[in-house]
Amino acid sequence: MYDIHNHVLPQVDDGAKGLRESLRMLESAILQGITHVLCTPHANDRSGQQAGELFEYRFQELLDEVKRLDLPVELGLGSEIMFGMNIADLLKYRYASLNGTEKYFLVEFPRQTPFEIILNVVKAAKKWNRVPVVAHHERYPLAFRNADQLIKLRAAGAILTMDAGSLTGQFGKAMQKHARDLLATGHIEILTSDAHDAEKQSFCLAASRDEAAVIVGSAAAWQMVLDAPRRIWFGDDWPKYESNAA
Numbered sequence: 001m002y003d004i005h006n007h008v009l010p011q012v013d014d015g016a017k018g019l020r021e022s023l024r025m026l027e028s029a030i031l032q033g034i035t036h037v038l039c040t041p042h043a044n045d046r047s048g049q050q051a052g053e054l055f056e057y058r059f060q061e062l063l064d065e066v067k068r069l070d071l072p073v074e075l076g077l078g079s080e081i082m083f084g085m086n087i088a089d090l091l092k093y094r095y096a097s098l099n100g101t102e103k104y105f106l107v108e109f110p111r112q113t114p115f116e117i118i119l120n121v122v123k124a125a126k127k128w129n130r131v132p133v134v135a136h137h138e139r140y141p142l143a144f145r146n147a148d149q150l151i152k153l154r155a156a157g158a159i160l161t162m163d164a165g166s167l168t169g170q171f172g173k174a175m176q177k178h179a180r181d182l183l184a185t186g187h188i189e190i191l192t193s194d195a196h197d198a199e200k201q202s203f204c205l206a207a208s209r210d211e212a213a214v215i216v217g218s219a220a221a222w223q224m225v226l227d228a229p230r231r232i233w234f235g236d237d238w239p240k241y242e243s244n245a246a
């Protein structure tokens, strides 16, 4: 499996507190069959240049440890960008695209962001020559009220993702029920761990994939943790979305 959203990089954000925790998180990822981990630290906490230098430094540190311990996992670097004025500026930095491919970027929004704003960002991404991967779409109540909103976002080029933990009940029963309903619409394309630590919010992609399989079937669930995120890892083109309703 490929995980394209997590905070396993040590000491750069609210994720892993140190190398030791990063390694514990990676061990749990490996045990559940994750072979590729794309590190996506929060990008807006410091200036673009500073973030780039810090992320590269920590990434190299983690890579060296993985190599030294001979862990069977590939690491990539990207980031998670909070919606704000500086998205277009940030995109010039290598870490602002997922795995440095200058193709996809991971974007998150404040919870109550209106649907139109999310749609506008998705449309703007085209001008920036990038494809937006929307982090934890299940958290934006103003942007999933009806299928029409989801169809519009996808038709405009958004790739909608869901946090694995929402589906496994990590964020409570209400969120779990909602995540199941949203997944059943068929508009969520990727499950991501969004792992922050080695305990409460760690990698749970395998458990989430199994939950998803009950709702959308095993083939579609595997697609969400393997084929779809692999496209992003390699910067391959995304299949054009054809809406049945259009």
Ligand SMILES: [Fe+2]
Pocket (backbone or CB within 6 Å): 005, 006, 007, 080, 135, 194
């Ligand atoms: Fe995140």
